[in-house]
Amino acid sequence: xxxxxxxxxxxxxxxxxxxxxxxxxxxxxxxxxxxxxxxxxxxxxxxxxxxxxxxxxxxxxxxxxxxxxxxxxxxxxxxxxxxxxxxxxx
Numbered sequence: 001x002x003x004x005x006x007x008x009x010x011x012x013x014x015x016x017x018x019x020x021x022x023x024x025x026x027x028x029x030x031x032x033x034x035x036x037x038x039x040x041x042x043x044x045x046x047x048x049x050x051x052x053x054x055x056x057x058x059x060x061x062x063x064x065x066x067x068x069x070x071x072x073x074x075x076x077x078x079x080x081x082x083x084x085x086x087x088x089x090x
Contacts, residue, residue, distance in 0.1 A: 017057060
């Protein structure tokens with residue numbers, strides 16, 4: 001069964017830090033991504049991890065983010081979040 005196999009491949013994206021939000025519980029960053037068409041992608045970080053990579057999270061820095069998506073249904077609507085696993089210099 002597919003449920004018995006641990007996930008080993010995750011999504012990665014390169015971009016430029018556009019915004020950093022230092023929320024007490026849910027810090028997040030927004031990256032500007034894309035070559036011809038610029039888009040913005042927002043990522044949530046765990047507080048402890050955020051504190052360990054804060055020096056990398058300056059507006060204008062080029063980063064590569066490894067992440068996974070998660071979704072939940074709340075009040076009849078679906079919400080999808082991009083959750084950071086690791087941040088590296090791009």
